Amino acid sequence: MSFSVTQLVNAATGTGAEPAVKVDERRIDHGYIALQVYGTFVGTVDIQGTIATQQEIDEGTAVWSNITSATFSAPTCTKLDTAYPWIRGNVSGYTSGTINVRALI
Numbered sequence: 001m002s003f004s005v006t007q008l009v010n011a012a013t014g015t016g017a018e019p020a021v022k023v024d025e026r027r028i029d030h031g032y033i034a035l036q037v038y039g040t041f042v043g044t045v046d047i048q049g050t051i052a053t054q055q056e057i058d059e060g061t062a063v064w065s066n067i068t069s070a071t072f073s074a075p076t077c078t079k080l081d082t083a084y085p086w087i088r089g090n091v092s093g094y095t096s097g098t099i100n101v102r103a104l105i
Contacts, residue, residue: 018090
């Protein structure tokens with residue numbers, strides 16, 4: 001079984017969505033994604049998912065939804081169980097500090 005650490009949000013200092021990460025083939029080994037939200041910040045980061053095609057991701061036309069129980073406003077470690085084949089981090093609120101999110105997929 002092989003795991004990969006992937007940065008979903010890298011040193012964010014403002015609002016905005018990060019690039020999509022494909023997780024379907026990698027997640028199949030263990031069924032969930034471990035998340036680590038870290039940094040010293042005042043803000044909110046949402047983990048979003050989509051069932052878009054590769055073409056929609058490439059064209060920027062994918063429709064994204066916030067994943068239930070995956071909105072964070074403080075550092076934490078948690079397990080995310082989702083069927084979405086694509087995920088991304090989206091800083092939806094920002095006041096100060098640096099927001100980071102990484103996933104063990």
